[in-house]
Amino acid sequence: MRHSLLSLIFLFAIGAAPLCRAADDKNSPPTRDKAVIDTFQIMCNFEPLNFDHLDQKATAMQLHVLSNSKAPSPGNTVTRSKSWAGADSTTGPYALLLDEMSGAKGKSTGCAIVGDVPDADAFRTSAVKMMKLPAVPQPEMRGDGSRSYIWDGFVGPGTTLILRDFKPSGKPGVMLKLLVMERAR
Secondary structure, three states: OHHHHHHHHHHHHHHHHHHHHHHHHHHOOOOHHHHHHHHHHHHHHOOOOOHHHHHHHHHHOOOEEEEEEEEEEOOOEEEEEEEEEEEEOOOEEEEEEEEEEEEOOEEEEEEEEEEEOOOHHHHHHHHHHHOOOOOOOOOEEOOOOOEEEEEEOOOOOOEEEEEEEOHHHOOOEEEEEEEEEEEOO
16 A cells, blocks of 8 residues: 555656646647647658558548559659548648659658648747757748758658748648658668
């Protein structure tokens, strides 16, 4: 009994603050930025990227298929891609994009979450903080009115994180994408 009481006191002492914060977090709905980032973390960054596994996960979640294609590509490679529409029950819709290109040199898999956010700059600040990213690199500006922030080595060699927004063109959308390159063995 004494051991259990001491254990309970110890657990309370080290865990009281996080438990109180967790209770507060459950009472307030997540922000749109947090919901998009959390969806990316769960779908694209929680476990190693695998096209077939993510396809099964999206199917199990009953996400609506938007597109599905598989075709040979130049250089004796095969490209397949699939996209789904989903929605966070409190903050709104998002799209899940999955693509894979495989061939003699290896395989490249990409997983992205796309969604509208109120402020692309505030979203980037939230993503850097929540995902503990290093300093924000200079953006690459694209002809389509988007800008991309790129972190190479995001979760190790051969991985890249891309945060793209369309703020320069006046559109509210953002995309968080993880690319994983695997060389053939």
